[in-house]
Amino acid sequence: xxxxxxxxxxxxxxxxxxxxxxxxxxxxxxxxxxxxxxxxxxxxxxxxxxxxxxxxxxxxxxxxxxxxxxxxxxxxxxxxxxxxxxxxxxxxxxxxxxxxxxxxxxxxxxxxxxxxxxxxxxxxxxxxxxxxxxxxxxxxxxxxxxxxxxxxxxxxxxxxxxxxxxxxxxxxxxxxxxxxxxxxxxxxxxxxxxxxxxxxxxxxxxxxxxxxxxxxxxxxxxxxxxxxxxxxxxxxxxxxxxxxxxxxxxxxxxxxxxxxxxxxxxxxxxxxxxxxxxxxxxxxxxxxxxxxxxxxxxxxxxxxxxxxxxxxxxxxxxxxxxxxxxxxxxxxxxxxxxxxxxxxxxxxxxxxxxxxxxxxxxxxxxxxxxxxxxxxxxxxxxxxxxxxxxxxxxxxxxxxxxxxxxxxxxxxxxxxxxxxxxxxxxxxxxxxxxxxxxxxxxxxxxxxxxxxxxxxxxxxxxxxxxxxxxxxxxxxxxxxxxxxxxxxxxxxxxxxxxxxxxxxxxxxxxxxxxxxxxxxxxxxxxxxxxxxxxxxxxxxxxxxxxxxxxxxxxxxxxxxxxxxxxxxxxxxxxxxxxxxxxxxxxxxxxxxxxxxxxxxxxxxxxxxxxxxxxxxxxxxxxxxxxxxxxxxxxxxxxxxxxxxxxxxxxxxxxxxxxxxxxxxxxxxxxxxxxxxxxxxxxxxxxxxxxxxxxxxxxxxxxxxxxxxxxxxxxxxxxxxxxxxxxxxxxxxxxxxxxxxxxxxxxxxxxxxxxxxxxxxxxxxxxxxxxxxxxxxxxxxxxxxxxxxxxxxxxxxxxxxxxxxxxxx
Numbered sequence: 001x002x003x004x005x006x007x008x009x010x011x012x013x014x015x016x017x018x019x020x021x022x023x024x025x026x027x028x029x030x031x032x033x034x035x036x037x038x039x040x041x042x043x044x045x046x047x048x049x050x051x052x053x054x055x056x057x058x059x060x061x062x063x064x065x066x067x068x069x070x071x072x073x074x075x076x077x078x079x080x081x082x083x084x085x086x087x088x089x090x091x092x093x094x095x096x097x098x099x100x101x102x103x104x105x106x107x108x109x110x111x112x113x114x115x116x117x118x119x120x121x122x123x124x125x126x127x128x129x130x131x132x133x134x135x136x137x138x139x140x141x142x143x144x145x146x147x148x149x150x151x152x153x154x155x156x157x158x159x160x161x162x163x164x165x166x167x168x169x170x171x172x173x174x175x176x177x178x179x180x181x182x183x184x185x186x187x188x189x190x191x192x193x194x195x196x197x198x199x200x201x202x203x204x205x206x207x208x209x210x211x212x213x214x215x216x217x218x219x220x221x222x223x224x225x226x227x228x229x230x231x232x233x234x235x236x237x238x239x240x241x242x243x244x245x246x247x248x249x250x251x252x253x254x255x256x257x258x259x260x261x262x263x264x265x266x267x268x269x270x271x272x273x274x275x276x277x278x279x280x281x282x283x284x285x286x287x288x289x290x291x292x293x294x295x296x297x298x299x300x301x302x303x304x305x306x307x308x309x310x311x312x313x314x315x316x317x318x319x320x321x322x323x324x325x326x327x328x329x330x331x332x333x334x335x336x337x338x339x340x341x342x343x344x345x346x347x348x349x350x351x352x353x354x355x356x357x358x359x360x361x362x363x364x365x366x367x368x369x370x371x372x373x374x375x376x377x378x379x380x381x382x383x384x385x386x387x388x389x390x391x392x393x394x395x396x397x398x399x400x401x402x403x404x405x406x407x408x409x410x411x412x413x414x415x416x417x418x419x420x421x422x423x424x425x426x427x428x429x430x431x432x433x434x435x436x437x438x439x440x441x442x443x444x445x446x447x448x449x450x451x452x453x454x455x456x457x458x459x460x461x462x463x464x465x466x467x468x469x470x471x472x473x474x475x476x477x478x479x480x481x482x483x484x485x486x487x488x489x490x491x492x493x494x495x496x497x498x499x500x501x502x503x504x505x506x507x508x509x510x511x512x513x514x515x516x517x518x519x520x521x522x523x524x525x526x527x528x529x530x531x532x533x534x535x536x537x538x539x540x541x542x543x544x545x546x547x548x549x550x551x552x553x554x555x556x557x558x559x560x561x562x563x564x565x566x567x568x569x570x571x572x573x574x575x576x577x578x579x580x581x582x583x584x585x586x587x588x589x590x591x592x593x594x595x596x597x598x599x600x601x602x603x604x605x606x607x608x609x610x611x612x613x614x615x616x617x618x619x620x621x622x623x624x625x626x627x628x629x630x631x632x633x634x635x636x637x638x639x640x641x642x643x644x645x646x647x648x649x650x651x652x653x654x655x656x657x658x659x660x661x662x663x664x665x666x667x668x669x670x671x672x673x674x675x676x677x678x679x680x681x682x683x684x685x686x687x688x689x690x691x692x693x694x695x696x697x698x699x700x701x702x703x704x705x706x707x708x709x710x711x712x713x714x715x716x717x718x719x720x721x722x723x724x725x726x727x728x729x730x731x732x733x734x735x736x737x738x739x740x741x742x743x744x745x746x747x748x749x750x751x752x753x754x755x756x757x758x759x760x761x762x763x764x765x766x767x768x769x770x771x772x773x774x775x776x777x778x779x780x781x782x783x784x785x786x787x788x789x790x791x792x793x794x795x796x797x798x799x800x801x802x803x804x805x806x807x808x
Contacts, residue, residue, distance in 0.1 A: 003254075003255040003256070003292070004246070004249055004256060004258070004290070004291040004292060005255060005256065005257045005258070005259075005291060005292050005293075005294045005299055005303075006245055006246075006257075006258050006259065006285060006291040006292070006293055006294065007071075007072055007257060007258075007259035007293075007294050007295055007296060007299060008071045008072065008245075008259065008260055008278065008281075008282075009071065009072040009073065009074075009112075009175060009221065009259065009260065009261040009262075009296075010049075010071055010072070010073045010074075010261075010262065010263070010264030010266070010267060011073075011074055011114075011152055011261065011262070011263050011264055012045075012046065012073060012074065012075045012076065012079065012263075012264030012265065013074075013075070013076035013079055013114070013118060013154075013263070013264070014037070014038055014041060014076070014079050014265075015118075015428065015430035015441050015444065016078050016117070016425065016428060016430075016444060017036060017037065017038060017444070018078075018082075019447075019496065019523075019623075020422060020425070020447050020448050020450070020451040021451060021496070021497065021498045022498075022522075022523035022524060022525075022623065023523060023524040023553060024085075024523050024524070025038055025082065026623060026624040026625055027624040027625050027628055032714075033714045033715050033718065038079070038082050038083075038086070039086065039087070041265060041269045042083065042086075042087050042090055044268050044269045044272075045264065045265050045267060045268035045269040045275065046083065046087070046090050046094070046264075046268075047087070047089070047090040047093070047761075048268045048275045048761075049066075049067040049068060049264075049267055049268060049275045049278070050066050050067070050068060050090060050093035050094065050097065051064050051065075051066065051093075051761075051765055052064065052065050052066070052067050052275040052276055052278065052279035053276050053279070053764075054276065054279050054280055054283055055276070055280075056806060058806075059804065060800075060801075060804055060805060060806035061764060061768065061803075061804055061805040061806060062806045063279075063283065064764075064765065064768045065279040065282070065283065066093070066097055066100070067267070067275060067278050067279055067282070068093070068094055068097030068098070068101070068110060069097045069100045069101050069104060069110065070101070070104070070110075070282045070293050071110060071278070071282075071295070072110055072112065072150075072295040072296055073110055073111060073112070073264060074111065074112040074113065074114045074151075074152040075094060075111070075114070075264075076114050076117075076118060077114060077116050077117070077135070077136060077139040077140075078116075078117055078118075080094070080139075080143060084143075094111075095143060095144060097110065097111075098110055098111040098144050099144075099145075101295065105294065105295050105297070105298040106298050106301065106302075108149065108295055108297030108298040108301065109144065109146060109149070109295075109297065110295050111140070111144055111148070112148060112149070112150040112151060112152050112175075112296075113136045113137055113139070113140035113148035113150070113151045113152070113171075114136050114140075114151060114152045114154070115132040115133055115136050115151065115152070115153055115154055116131075116132045116133075116135035116136045116139065116382075116424070117132070117424055117425050117427075117428050118154040118155075118428050118429045118430070119132055119154060119424065119427045119428065119429065120154060120155060120157045120316070120323055120326045120427070120429050120432075121153055121154065121157055121158065121159070121162040122157050122158060122159035122161075122162060122313070122314045122323050123157075123323055123326055123327060123349070123427075124427065125356075126161070127360075127375055128356075128424055128427070129161065129162060129165045130165055130169075130375075130379065131375070131378055131379050131424065132424065133151065133165050133166060133169050133171070134169060134379045134382070135379075135382040135385075136148075136151060137151070137169055137170070137171075138382045138383070138386075139382060139385075139386065142386050147170065148171065149171070149172045149173065149296075149297040149300075150171065150172060150173045150174060150175070150296055150297065151166055151171045151174055152174065152175065153174055153176075154429050155316040155317060155318050155319075155323075155326075155429055156174075156175065156176050156177050156180065156261075156316055156317040156318075157314075157315070157316035157323050157326075157429075158174070158176060158180060158311060158313075158314075158315060158316070159311075159313045159314050160210060160211065160311065160313060163208060163210055163216050163311070164210050164211070164212055164214065166216055167210060167212070167214035167215065167216045168212075168214065171216065172216065172217055172297070172300065173205070173216060173217035173218065173219060173296055173297075173300055174216065174218060174219075175218075175219045175220075175221055175261050175296070176218055176219070176220050176221075176311065176315075176317070177220065177221065177223055177261075177315075177316075177317035178199050178200050178202055178220045178221070178222070178223045179199075179223070179312070179315070180220065180311055180312050180315045180316075180317075181195055181200035181206070181218075181220050181309050181310075181311060181312070182194065182195060182309075182310045182311055182312045183195060183309070183310045184200060184201075184206065184307050184308070184309050184310075185307065185308060186306060186307050187207065187305065187306060187307060187308050192310065199223075200220050200309070202219075202220045202221060202222045202223075202248075202257075202259070203248070203249070203250070203256040203257050203258065204255075204256070204257060204303065204305065204306065204307065205217050205218070205219055205257075205296075205299065205300050205303065205304070205305045206218045206219075206220070206305050206307050206308060206309035207305040207307070207308040207309070208308065208309050208310070208311065209308060217300055217305060218309055218311070219257075219259065219296055220309075221259050221260050221261040222248055222258065222259060222260050225244055225245065225248065225258075225260050226260040226261055226262050228244065229241070229260060229262050229266060230262045230263065230266050230270070234277075235266070235267070235271045235273075235274040235277040235278070236277070237277065238276065238277040238278070238279070238280025238281045238283075238284065239280065239281070239284055241277050241278070241280075241281040242280075242281040242282075242284045242285050242290065245258045245260070245281070245285075245291070246258065246285070246290055246291060255299075255302070255303045257294070257299055257303075258291065259296075261317075318332070318433075319332050320332065325345075325432060325433065326345065326349070326429060326432040326433075327345055327346055327349045327432070328342075328345055328346050329341055329342040329343045329345060329346070330342075333434075333435045334434055334435050335435055338435065338478075340435050340436060340478040341478065342435065343476050344437040344475045344476050344477065344485065345432050347471070347474040347475045347476075347485075348431075348432070348437060348442070348472075348475045348485060349432070350471065350474075351468065351471035351472055351474070351475065351485070352426055352427065352445075352449060354467075354468075354471055355423070355426075355449055355452065355453070355464065355468055355471075356423050356426075356427075358456075358462075358464055359419055359420070359423045359452055359456055359464075360423075362416075362419075362456055362459075362460045362462055363378075363416055363419065363420055365460075366412070366416055366459065366460055367413070367416055367417075370400070370401040370402060370403075370405065370409075370413060371400050371401060371402060372402075377400045377417070378417065378420050380396070380400065381396075381417045381420070381421070383396055384396050384414075384417070385421065388552060388553065393410075393414070393555075394410075397410055397413060397414075401413070407555075410555055411554055411555045411556045412459050414553065414554040414555055415455045415458050415459035415554045415556070416455075416459050416460075418451075418455050418553060418554055419452050419455035419456055419459060420452075422448045422449070422451045422452040422455065423448075423449075423452045425445070425448040426445045426446070426448035426449040426452065427445070428441075428444070428445055428448075430444070430445075431444065431445035431446075435478070436477065436478050436479065437475055437476075437477050437478075437482075437485055437488060438477055438479060438482050438488045438492065442488075443488065443492045443493060446472075446485070446488065446489055446492075446493050447493050447496060449468070450465075450489070450493050450494070450497055451497075453465050453468060454497065454499075455554075458556070469486045469489060469490075470486075472484065472485035472486040472488075472489055473485070473486040475488075500525075500549045500551070500556070500557070500558045500560075501558075501560065501576050501614075502617075502621065503522055503525045503527060503549050504527060504547055504549045504558075504560040504562060504576050505562070505574050505576045505617040505621055506522060506527075506621065506622055506623055506626065507520045507522060507527035507547060507549065507562075508543070508547065508562040508563075508564050508574045508576065508617075509564060509572060509574050509617065509618075509619065509621070509622055509630075510522075510622060510626045510629075510630065511529070511543075512541065512543055512564055512566055512572075513629075513630045513633050513634075517529055517532045517534075517543075517545075518532075522623070522626075523623070524551060524552045524553050525549060525550065525551055525552065526549070526550050526552065527547055527548070527549045527550075528547065528548050528549075528550075529545050529546070529547045530545070530546045530547065530548060530559070531545045531546040531585065532544075532545040533545055533589055533593070535593055535596050535597060537596065537597075537599065538568075539567065539568030540565075540566065540567055540568060540601075541564070541565075541566045541568070542563070542564070542565055542566075542592060542593070542596040542604065543562075543563070543564045543566075544561070544562065544563040544564070544588065544589045544592055544593075545561075545562060545585075545589075546559065546560070546561055546562075546579055546585050547559065547560055547562055548560075558578065558579075559578070559579035560576050560577060560578060560579055561576070561577050561578075561579050561580075561584070561585050561588055561611075562574065562575065562576050563575045563588065563589075563592055563608065563611070563612070565604060565605070565608065569634060570619055570631070570634050572618055572619055573605075573608060573616045573617070573618060574616060574617040574618070574621075575608050575611060575612030575616050575617075576612065576614075576617065577611065577612050577613075577614065588611050591607055591611075592604060592607055592608075592611075595607055619631070642677075643677065643678070643681060645674075646673075646674035646677045646678050647674075647678055649671070649674040650674050650675050650678045653671050653674075654675075654703075656671070657671055657672075657675060657707055658706055658707065661706065661707055661708055667707075672707075672709070675707055675709055676709050676710065676711060676712065679700055679703060679704050679709060679711070680711055680713045680716060682696075682700050683697075683700055683701075683704075683711075683716060683719075683720075683754070684713075684716065684719060686700065686723075687716070687719035687720050687722065687723045688719060688723075689723075690726065692723060692727065692747060694743060694746060694747055694750070697747065697750055697751075698746075698750050701750045701751070701753045701754055702753075704753070704754055704755070705753050705754075709755070710755055711754065711755050711756055716754075716756045717756040717757040717758050717759050718759045720751055720754075720756060720758055720759070721758055721759030721760055721761070721762065721763065722759075722762075723747075724744070724747065724748065724751070724758070724760065724763045725762035725763045725766065727740075727743075727744050727747065727763075728744070728762070728763045728766035728767060728770075729766060731744060731766070731770065732766055732769065732770055735770050735773075735774050736792060738791065738792050738795065741792065741795045741796060741799060742795055744799060745795060745798055745799050745802060748799070748802040748803070749802070752802070760803055760804070763803055764803050764804070764805050767799065767800060767803050767805050768805055771800075771805070771807055775807060
């Protein structure tokens with residue numbers, strides 16, 4: 001009887017969205033009601049796969065499963081870095097899952113490493129290949145606490161040279177698409193069987209012997225089933241999913257592996273509730289012993305290859321033409337309905353290759369003065385990328401420099417290394433994958449290129465941008481408004497470029513709204529006011545001073561004189577110039593203050609033009625998140641006035657609105673809008689309050705129901721969910737508190753009346769955890785006839801019904 005194994009691999013990765021100068025993702029309105037797309041996809045996919053729901057035929061949750069513990073997976077290092085900073089609970093769940101999986105799979109972990117920033121490896125030069133693998137290995141080991149057995153290649157793009165680097169760096173296996181196998185033979189045989197139209201047998205591992213004599217194991221996933229999972233609705237039913245995986249076995253009397261590989265975002269983001277289908281599928285196979293769930297490392301240890309394979313060089317899983325999608329107009333694109341061509345791909349790669357090679361010469365020359373092996377220093381720089389504490393950075397620089405570098409040299413070295421980091425980031429594969437060169441993914445890699453150019457100028461005095469723009473003029477756009485890549489660079493990239501002066505301007509403006517006139521953390525920068533002075537005349541404010549701005553990344557710093565003239569609303573102007581000494585600062589502050597206190601605003605504005613000849617800044621120059629925060633502060637007063645007006649309309653017209661609803665007559669929008677605004681604001685206040693006023697909530701909910709309001713605010717469901725989750729956390733600390741249990745049930749009953757979509761994910765997790773902990777002892781107490789427990793049990797069961805969780 002064939003021993004059946006099943007392995008499901010998820011490649012979890014998002015195109016990088018960080019502003020290269022700020023080192024973080026700014027607000028993305030297209031992801032509303034989430035902050036950005038990473039945030040949204042984390043909620044839809046990454047966190048849900050750590051707690052996937054399994055439902056019964058009544059659609060009640062009967063189990064919550066951690067998919068990461070049972071599947072093979074890899075996360076892009078750049079995505080893990082974002083998760084660690086912004087969604088630490090999800091990040092830790094991923095890390096912990098690998099640890100748990102080792103106990104399940106004989107010491108082999110579920111997680112695989114990934115070549116660092118999703119570069120198409122066959123198109124990379126040998127130095128970048130090696131750094132990408134070494135960074136990926138080091139990043140993985142630092143996060144998961146072990147060396148990786150396997151590594152995911154971006155887009156499964158492969159050539160023999162890439163496999164050589166993997167094997168040299170201790171990687172035991174990787175995963176490829178079936179069409180990437182060229183020929184196979186049984187180990188020991190002389191003749192190769194060329195595959196051609198005959199597909200490779202995906203049900204086993206293969207050994208690939210490399211020109212160096214090293215070997216690496218290769219797994220070729222089942223392409224047909226993988227496609228069905230990704231694009232054909234197989235995730236609509238978990239049982240159907242499991243049957244399809246089991247249908248791939250033969251009747252041979254040897255171990256066989258049914259395995260697939262897809263984007264991890266398939267499970268929850270691309271296919272809503274896909275993580276639930278995955279969890280149900282795995283549970284069905286385990287519970288009914290239909291197959292042995294495994295991961296590649298365990299399967300390889302149990303079933304070493306009996307056959308060897310040759311690969312198709314320069315091939316990938318997402319381009320029928322090899323790796324042409326990332327360097328030519330091969331025909332692969334997203335929207336075949338548009339008459340767009342991708343003739344821009346080849347000249348774009350040529351432009352970046354030219355820039356990479358120029359940057360490499362500069363780096364070798366400058367870094368060579370400090371270390372005889374500059375590229376070994378770059379390979380080790382991942383240590384700093386993962387830990388930018390000053391102690392770690394100083395230790396890194398001292399270990400890799402032949403003599404202790406001065407403060408100025410430290411900044412120059414960090415700029416050189418950052419220049420190389422961005423020179424690799426600009427090759428992130430997403431930049432070529434889509435149809436138009438002006439798309440956000442391609443604009444992103446051009447921004448990395450721009451940052452590398454800026455660092456080259458700062459570290460080496462090299463001026464590369466003008467020639468780079470000449471190369472970009474050869475990159476055609478499908479859109480008339482851009483014409484070519486140079487125009488895209490000027491319109492979409494250059495305006496986002498910043499330096500310390502821009503950071504100082506942001507600090508000067510934002511400080512006046514935040515009330516923080518000392519130290520201000522601005523993404524990867526810090527601004528610190530050394531001198532500050534303020535004068536007011538009614539609503540108008542004049543602030544000026546001396547500030548120091550420092551980069552946490554490259555340690556470069558500068559001091560500036562600043563002045564801000566604020567007219568009390570969104571009208572504001574700020575001036576920034578280099579600090580030239582205390583006397584210069586005194587002159588600027590005195591002249592501005594004298595004119596301002598003399599009520600001569602014309603003179604104040606003239607002085608701004610004279611003292612800040614390089615131009616002034618306004619609210620439009622703030623970084624997006626701070627800009628939105630400031631605008632919200634500015635809008636606070638007019639919104640309060642509007643709310644008061646709406647409150648008056650609502651109070652005066654409530655009886656009329658109720659009468660219109662009672663008789664079935666349509667209410668005019670002029671009355672509906674104020675009512676929705678007032679009641680949404682009231683509900684928001686209830687939800688955000690740590691102590692819920694249940695009576696007030698019931699009153700508000702009753703008014704909403706009586707008036708049949710729609711409540712269009714999408715964020716109310718999230719706010720209500722956070723309130724319920726807080727109450728569930730309190731219940732977890734005192735689960736037998738009957739009065740509190742009754743209160744939560746009444747709260748949920750009231751919320752069900754509201755026309756909002758409740759986010760109960762955290763609350764469900766909490767209830768499930770209480771069940772796991774408490775139910776066995778409660779069952780014993782019930783059987784023993786413990787007094788008063790029957791009512792508690794009924795209320796607890798009722799809570800589970802409201803949360804759609806069956807008692808475990």
